[in-house]
Amino acid sequence: MLHPKHDWVLAANAMVPAHMGNETMMPALDDVAEQFPALTQEQLALLWIGVNAKEREGLIGA
Template sequence: MKIEVKDLNKSHPLVLAAHLMSVAYHQYETMIPACEMVLEQFPQLTPEQVICLWVGVNCANNDC
């Protein structure tokens, strides 16, 4: 999925996926199941985009 800042809003798939990643991050102890869960719900995103979501949530929770 090509993402442009001007298109982002509360209902954009990337934003919704980010919220789901926040939940998945706390539900699973490792990156792979969390990313798989988000990719399953948002197949229009690339694996690289989902990994970036995980990294962002990880940093927000661990003083990166």
């Protein structure tokens, strides 16, 4: 398990509001990339895909 202060965990947490606040993927990735510039576009896209999947299950934003 990753530490709660690990960049991946923090970036994943940042992706939730970025996902909810943008209609498409790229602006959300850009928002999170500003906070976590060391992450690649591919890594950010994977975070977005995970958040998107959970939202479609109704687990986020309910």
